Amino acid sequence: MDGDARLVFGRPRALSETPTHYCPGCGHGVVHRLVAEAIDALALRDRAVLVASIGCAYCAYNCFELDGCEAPHGRAPAVATGIKRVRPELFAFTYQGDGDLGAIGTAEVVHAAARGENISVVFVNNAVYGMTGGQMAPTTLIGQRTTSTPAGREAAHAGYPLRVGEMLASLDGSAYVARVSIHSPREVRRAGAAIRKAFACQAAGLGFSLVEVLSTCPTNWGLSPREALAWVEQRMLPSYPLGEMKVARELS
């Protein structure tokens, strides 16, 4: 390297040098990086506490250079609430999948938002239960084949997909709610910006913030990584429209 070389791209300091445990083409790696970049950008690394979900992201603690506290399945918002209320100077955020947040933990996240808890939630929605073997989740699309809906999800039998972002944006306690995707470089950049905004929302003490990230699960969708990205765009976006659904006045 000559003397003029300078580093323009590297590993975020909040991200550990740990080999990934995620499948090829899984979106978690991208979302992890976006979370780490946001923490670095807002200088939150010395006070951030991660509460991860039960599911594929149960090992997220290994991936971040952050303190962390485990929570029972779906209960990450409750644990983060406790951390934030006892130590308000800390930055408490959860990282949850749709099986964790949108099924067993629905009540936890709804009431955390309704209470206006000053915590941040990164909600990774891949429309399926990943770690347990690709069963239908509440977020599974109508017609989507899973191991528990081999003929495709039928509304008459299994109801309709849960739109978590819209639901929580309707509550007075939420300050920032957005849905983003990682199916293209442009959308990845937008997703990073939304996560930074959600984290800034907590840092400014404005209340509950959540970013729903549409993500891929090639293993359980039975697709290649490239096909999975196309599936997000073509199949998920019509059911899960992107955009900011709630932006506190102080943030806009």
Place this chain on the structure above:
Amino acid sequence: MEPVLLRDYEVPADLPAKIWAIRSSPGSGKRIVQSISLDPEVLEPRNVHLQEKHSLIRLREARWQDYHLDDARLAVVAFGTPARVALSAIRSARSRGIPVGLFRPITLFPFPEREIADLAIRVDGLLVVEMNQGQMLEDVQLAAAGRADVRFFGRLGGLVPTPEDVLGAVECLVRRQGGDPGVPPDRSPERASAGVLVARRVR
């Protein structure tokens, strides 16, 4: 029976350092409060540690109280409300010459299993009285391990057994064991009240 005592909260001065606490000392390195490990080599010693901790709890923390058991040949085993009722029944039984006492577990976990085992050697029979269909019964059977006749009387649906119910069950047990219950012949030995089986044989 003991009321709830609210003691003044005191933080012991000699607590060990909280080396596990998240974000307690910046720059101390990453700390994760986590119970799971998917590495069997890590998880087994943790499980062994927890087993040892449970053994210690079983050894040290079981609590119970006994009433009139010094000369008893029968013991009622009951906790909570049925224990209060049983104590009244036992006093009535004693006034009729039946040598019966009460063993009242205060903690159900850890269960006072060694004390029940000792009791089963000293008495001829144990009558378990509960407000359910026998949730503590199996613990008593395991502890007694066949050393005494274990029988059960329960009320369901939230109905509280009366002292007369329990006395009837005690008398039934005495009669089955060939003793003299010393009760009037008009008392039904099989049923304390309509539909409720008294002293159902459990083994």
